Amino acid sequence: MREEIEVSVNGRLFVVPVGTTVAVAVLLAGETAFRTSITGQPRSSLCGIGICFECRVTIDHHPHQRACHRLCQPGMEILTR
Amino acid sequence: MTKVVVVGAGPAGIAAVWRAAQSQAQVTLIDPHPRPGGQIWLHADEAAAPKEAKPWLDKLDRLPVTRHFGSTVIDILPSVVRMQSESGGLEYVEFDKLILAPGAQELFLPFPGWTLPYIMGAGGALALLRGGMPVKGLRIAVAGSGPLLFAVAGKLAQAGARIIAISEQTSRRRLLGFGVGTLMHNPGKILEGIRHARHYLPSPFYTNTWIKEARGDSRVREVTLTNGKRLHRLKCDLVACGFGLVSSGALAVLAGCDQQSGSTVVDRFQQTSVKNIFCAGEITGIGGVDLSVIEGEIAGLAAAGNESEASRCFPKLEKQRKFARWLNKSFALKAQLKDMPDEDTIICRCEDITYGQLKNLADQCSAKLYTRCGMGPCQGRICSNALKFLLGWDLNTVRPPVFPAKIGDLISTP
Numbered sequence A: 001m002r003e004e005i006e007v008s009v010n011g012r013l014f015v016v017p018v019g020t021t022v023a024v025a026v027l028l029a030g031e032t033a034f035r036t037s038i039t040g041q042p043r044s045s046l047c048g049i050g051i052c053f054e055c056r057v058t059i060d061h062h063p064h065q066r067a068c069h070r071l072c073q074p075g076m077e078i079l080t081r
Numbered sequence B: 001m002t003k004v005v006v007v008g009a010g011p012a013g014i015a016a017v018w019r020a021a022q023s024q025a026q027v028t029l030i031d032p033h034p035r036p037g038g039q040i041w042l043h044a045d046e047a048a049a050p051k052e053a054k055p056w057l058d059k060l061d062r063l064p065v066t067r068h069f070g071s072t073v074i075d076i077l078p079s080v081v082r083m084q085s086e087s088g089g090l091e092y093v094e095f096d097k098l099i100l101a102p103g104a105q106e107l108f109l110p111f112p113g114w115t116l117p118y119i120m121g122a123g124g125a126l127a128l129l130r131g132g133m134p135v136k137g138l139r140i141a142v143a144g145s146g147p148l149l150f151a152v153a154g155k156l157a158q159a160g161a162r163i164i165a166i167s168e169q170t171s172r173r174r175l176l177g178f179g180v181g182t183l184m185h186n187p188g189k190i191l192e193g194i195r196h197a198r199h200y201l202p203s204p205f206y207t208n209t210w211i212k213e214a215r216g217d218s219r220v221r222e223v224t225l226t227n228g229k230r231l232h233r234l235k236c237d238l239v240a241c242g243f244g245l246v247s248s249g250a251l252a253v254l255a256g257c258d259q260q261s262g263s264t265v266v267d268r269f270q271q272t273s274v275k276n277i278f279c280a281g282e283i284t285g286i287g288g289v290d291l292s293v294i295e296g297e298i299a300g301l302a303a304a305g306n307e308s309e310a311s312r313c314f315p316k317l318e319k320q321r322k323f324a325r326w327l328n329k330s331f332a333l334k335a336q337l338k339d340m341p342d343e344d345t346i347i348c349r350c351e352d353i354t355y356g357q358l359k360n361l362a363d364q365c366s367a368k369l370y371t372r373c374g375m376g377p378c379q380g381r382i383c384s385n386a387l388k389f390l391l392g393w394d395l396n397t398v399r400p401p402v403f404p405a406k407i408g409d410l411i412s413t414p
Helices: A022-028 B011-022 B051-062 B122-130 B148-158 B172-185 B187-200 B250-254 B289-303 B307-311 B314-330 B335-339 B364-371 B383-391 B407-412
Strands: A004-009 A012-017 A056-059 A062-066 A077-079 B003-007 B026-031 B066-069 B072-077 B080-084 B090-094 B097-100 B104-106 B139-145 B162-168 B210-216 B220-226 B231-235 B238-243 B245-247 B277-279 B346-348
Touching: A004 A022, A012 A022, A022 A056, A022 A077, A022 B122, B003 B011, B003 B090, B003 B289, B011 B026, B011 B051, B011 B097, B011 B289, B072 B250, B090 B407, B097 B289, B104 B122, B122 B139, B122 B148, B122 B238, B139 B148, B139 B210, B139 B220, B139 B231, B148 B162, B148 B187, B148 B238, B162 B231, B172 B187, B172 B314, B210 B238, B220 B238, B277 B289, B289 B307, B289 B314, B335 B383, B346 B383, B364 B383
Parallel strands: A004 A077, B003 B026, B003 B097, B026 B066, B097 B277, B139 B162, B139 B238
Antiparallel strands: A004 A012, A056 A062, A056 A077, B072 B080, B080 B090, B104 B245, B210 B220, B220 B231
């Protein structure tokens, strides 16, 4: 059994296994859109490897973080938009 | 002591680090991911590392190497790389020899609806699965081209997904030819293929077939496949779609290394046209993990000045290159795929630029000037490869920072 940690996604708390990426935490939270495109479309993770920048979210008040590149840390605050 | 900096901690990078360290070089390894392994050996934790990766990851663990994970190289100067750490701060790392092993990325070809959430790369889906994405019970269409599709279908099915279709654009004849060639040159890969097939069979499998369109609301709900004549409309929850791999060459282009057919040109010691820069792995052409490891070994040895040992790897190299040529021929993209996007299909996802806005422009430079295509956060990494295929445009300008950096950081580290 993998150890678990708690993170918040858009203000709601979720428990995820250690080693979960932020991108996966967003999906586990049931969010389908990570960001809104400049013409207002919902977008989510495309490449999964940090090059497409579609999974940008705000992590602990830092905007434009690539969710696929970051691992969840205890108490992390994740915001999509 | 020769200072060797290796960029990329995938198979090629790890092999390069090992061989360079073994040859008494002082080695620094930089990778943007939190852990080593690259895309192919990506893993959520130690226990989840793929079996074939373990010996290499263990080897790396024991080597006296300076590691910078979560760090992205944003610029290359004559004897120093500029890198951005996870927290955003910039640092310089000096080198005598630089080995670039940034790997490959998927080729994404746009089709109507491809920007909907839950349409992701085939490799992208695999990366998210390894990051913990739950797929149990999801109806997934796997589409595009290349052997990666089978691996992805296998892994997704193994994790409980329902593979509702595997759609490969190449013909049945070419695919069979590939199977025969693989059996001759690389029989181990056939066993690997069978292991994957065990999980996704008996999912419907289509050759000579590609995506016509996807529809949905807040996420994808339906995908339509076509062979140019018939349509297959399928309800789905996720589309995993990639049209093979292309070299991630931005850093080599930035450093001024000669390019040919989308990859960086190297000599037999993996040295580029820039004297103290070496390239190894998929950046020199798509050839798979076995070729990447050998190239990494050669680059590591040669960069550390151990050319005699490096030359012992040449025979293995030729065998793998032959397989790579066979692979690339078998999955060559058919011209009909150029008709996938319609006027309103978004090509540049950062700036939301449509095909209609681009297709009558002269080249990538005009596209930038008139539309901002390729000027968003991804810096054209996604659209430029698509436009190369669709319109034959070449993107040959790469400027620092190659990944977005804060202006405050750029100013404060001169």
